[in-house]
Amino acid sequence: MTEAWDAAVEAQIRGAVQRGEFDNLPGMGKPIPGRGMPYDESWWIKSFLEREKLPSDLLLPTPLQLRRRIEQVPDEVRDLPTEQSVRDFVGQLNAQIVAWLRNPEGPRVAVRPVNVDEVVHRWRAERVRPEVTTPAVAPVTAVAPSRRTRRSWWLRWRRRG
Template sequence: MVHWYESAIDRQLREARERGEFDNLEGTGKPLRGHGREYEEDWWVKDWLQREGATSGVIPPTLALRRDVDDLEAKVDRLRTEREVRDHVAELNERIRKANVGLMDGPPVVLPPRDADQVVAAWRERKA
């Protein structure tokens, strides 16, 4: 005689299946979305955005931060004074700090703070 253990979850699933709760689900018998396509490293981010109904202009704060870090040079080039550049870097670094310790929504990020003196020096060179 074979005895097998049925966990509470297994029992709930079996009972739901017996009641027909899994019959006629949307997508039954169809391949999984994306099956056969080339693997994309950030597939889960795109999938999450789609599931959450995010439009192309709305992204999680941590991803927006990554974009802001990538666009730092272009952003500071539109600023007029060194004070504005330093303030921008300080604000960016505060957002980086919050993201690095998990105080921002979205996928986790680990970003180094930006050195305000280096950003200002590069800004001055480009202005010259």
């Protein structure tokens, strides 16, 4: 029975080739991506993340995702307009941390709630700090030192030594 099935499938493939249904397919004549590379069990996840332009942090377990978010708090609150928005942001993050602490799953990683007052204090300090601006200075044209100036510098240096 399998031989008859194989013969029928082969006949359909030969007919499709003769009709030209396999001509000009996308990727024709190009090497197969990943050929010659060692097998990776999560190749489809990695290709999905790359294709959809998603961060690879999504593959991390929950406690590591939370730790990474805690590290990024200063960068994320820097552009928030009000103190209340900073407090709300940190409050939402702390709610996620507490929810994980109540029902931890994944690797045991130390994760603690973020100190809201400390984040607000840093946020204020960055807001008060004046922007460092370079004063407008007229461009200076470079003038090559005269031969006499270079020689006198050399003589002064030799006398010291």
